[in-house]
Amino acid sequence: xxxxxxxxxxxxxxxxxxxxxxxxxxxxxxxxxxxxxxxxxxxxxxxxxxxxxxxxxxxxxxxxxxxxxxxxxxxxxxxxxxxxxxxxxxxxxxxxxxxxxxxxxxxxxxxxxxxxxxxxxxxxxxxxxxxxxxxxxxxxxxxxxxxxxxxxxxxxxxxxxxxxxxxxxxxxxxxxxxxxxxxxxxxxxxxxxxxxxxxxxxxxxxxxxxxxxxxxxxxxxxxxxxxxxxxxxxxxxxxxxxxxxxxxxxxxxxxxxxxxxxxxxxxxxxxxxxxxxxxxxxxxxxxxxxxxxxxxxxxxxxxxxxxxxxxxxxxxxxxxxxxxxxxxxxxxxxxxxxxxxxxxxxxxxxxxxxxxxxxxxxxxxxxxxxxxxxxxxxxxxxxxxxxxxxxxxxxxxxxxxxxxxxxxxxxxxxxxxxxxxxxxxxxxxxxxxxxxxxxxxxxxxxxxxxxxxxxxxxxxxxxxxxxxxxxxxxxxxxxxxx
Numbered sequence: 226x227x228x229x230x231x232x233x234x235x236x237x238x239x240x241x242x243x244x245x246x247x248x249x250x251x252x253x254x255x256x257x258x259x260x261x262x263x264x265x266x267x268x269x270x271x272x273x274x275x276x277x278x279x280x281x282x283x284x285x286x287x288x289x290x291x292x293x294x295x296x297x298x299x300x301x302x303x304x305x306x307x308x309x310x311x312x313x314x315x316x317x318x319x320x321x322x323x324x325x326x327x328x329x330x331x332x333x334x335x336x337x338x339x340x341x342x343x344x345x346x347x348x349x350x351x352x353x354x355x356x357x358x359x360x361x362x363x364x365x366x367x368x369x370x371x372x373x374x375x376x377x378x379x380x381x382x383x384x385x386x387x388x389x390x391x392x393x394x395x396x397x398x399x400x401x402x403x404x405x406x407x408x409x410x411x412x413x414x415x416x417x418x419x420x421x422x423x424x425x426x427x428x429x430x431x432x433x434x435x436x437x438x439x440x441x442x443x444x445x446x447x448x449x450x451x452x453x454x455x456x457x458x459x460x461x462x463x464x465x466x467x468x469x470x471x472x473x474x475x476x477x478x479x480x481x482x483x484x485x486x487x488x489x490x491x492x493x494x495x496x497x498x499x500x501x502x503x504x505x506x507x508x509x510x511x512x513x514x515x516x517x518x519x520x521x522x523x524x525x526x527x528x529x530x531x532x533x534x535x536x537x538x539x540x541x542x543x544x545x546x547x548x549x550x551x552x553x554x555x556x557x558x559x560x561x562x563x564x565x566x567x568x569x570x571x572x573x574x575x576x577x578x579x580x581x582x583x584x585x586x587x588x589x590x591x592x593x594x595x596x597x598x599x600x601x602x603x604x605x606x607x608x609x610x611x612x613x614x615x616x617x618x619x620x621x622x623x624x625x626x627x628x629x630x631x632x633x634x635x636x637x638x639x640x641x642x643x644x645x646x647x648x649x650x651x652x653x654x655x656x657x658x659x660x661x662x663x664x665x666x667x668x669x670x671x672x673x674x675x676x677x678x679x680x681x682x683x684x685x686x687x688x689x690x691x692x693x694x695x696x697x698x699x700x701x702x703x704x705x706x707x
Contacts, residue, residue: 316399445478498658540665
């Protein structure tokens, strides 16, 4: 496979002057990347271990995370220097139930300051792990809160302003699964057997086997090697007729269009913030950076289908769409089913309460324009509060991408329902609770946002593009709840 030299024709700069990303650029002929049919799927898929926990005298479930440096074996040239939580790359899967109090001791054993953001979690702003909750090298941070939101697939990652892309690329990410207080009976639920986390990432390797850490496209860093749970060329052995896949797009810039090489239909059962009202059958599912989905796939004995990322339309002109990875076709994971499979019941007709619950009376409407790395004409300023909202209320936010680059929009401390995109109802697979919405070029999304109950007039939450290089460059704002 030839490297994508022609697609990586210009880099993002730094500072406000780099926001005019396309002015004066001369682009060579772009080439799409295809790994379809080229992988040997030689490595068993790694399953992130469930994090160990203890219960304190006050009933709190206590987890311990240590952000630390190490090395990982990805490349034949030699070990790759990496960062991880409680290990050399990625982190364990934290798991807690609704109603539990959790307490997390986060130790920074890295040489650089870091933070840990609980993406999708409703927590007090001073425990959110955003750009203001910096953990110095050698220091420990001890957030705690009570889980009070539906069962969902969430995640955690660094959020240091200006260097999040680098720290995430080094390996700092992990899943955080929330369960209801009553065990699920209607979905595959045995972790690592028929309930599988899939952390999707991409990387570029230097000749010595190290990661390249700087962005190579207008979108950010787009890699030519895919990692799933930190595994190159992975396969998963399947013993049951149905498998639940908790898919996390943990890439910093790549948009994945999830599908199968045999075009089989699979069923979406959950999005960022929890289960959908009803199962939705699809053949493809687009997830931008930071988005999650839970899908259920049914298998037959003795087959080897391949999970892929398929070409998609990012709303950009031809060469720019290619340079942003929109025309790429990527093999991600091969499934190897047993000669005899354990029977799995059909999915129920309904899964969760409709996501419109509690959104009937919005307090106000606000508008946001994304353009040239700015939000409403402003770059991120740590000392500026951009919006103030009432805790526990609902607002309508209209978010428009008027740029010639694809973006998305993530809100901390809240969940929302997509009311419409360009005036059209969202597809059924996006009708549940969300915290991140994809915005192709010229798209406008209206969001009914349900803000959390925590009030803090001083410490802000963030809202930003989750193409991480864009956020690092300043495509981010802050709001407080009062």
